[in-house]
Amino acid sequence: MFQPGRYGRGSGWIEACLLCLLKEERSYGYSLMEKLNTLGFTAEPFNISVIYRNLRSMEKRQLVASFWAASERGPDKRMYEITQKGEKALKGWIRFLKKRQKLLQAIVDKYESMHLE
Numbered sequence: 001m002f003q004p005g006r007y008g009r010g011s012g013w014i015e016a017c018l019l020c021l022l023k024e025e026r027s028y029g030y031s032l033m034e035k036l037n038t039l040g041f042t043a044e045p046f047n048i049s050v051i052y053r054n055l056r057s058m059e060k061r062q063l064v065a066s067f068w069a070a071s072e073r074g075p076d077k078r079m080y081e082i083t084q085k086g087e088k089a090l091k092g093w094i095r096f097l098k099k100r101q102k103l104l105q106a107i108v109d110k111y112e113s114m115h116l117e
Helices: 011-024 029-039 048-060 084-113
Strands: 064-069 077-082
Touching (some): 011 029, 011 077, 011 084
């Protein structure tokens, strides 16, 4: 059962973003951190430990799986990919976010209808 925010304050948003990025393609932690910019996280970069902590939690809950991949330059990298369970969780996140989007838009519309400066 999908429950946003169930795993700690604020961690859910990162989870939703990581699942979305991993649905697009398998990746590793530092690459995911860079890709978060495409979702609007440009003001402050995430501490990489936040990314890895979320990935480990998601792996324990079987939302993602990891494996070691050889790197042309440097050490091997732990690659992450979304699982079927992760795809179901992502669908739940999208339903939740669409509902939240409607609520937020209703508040903005109400405010703008009052013609306040």
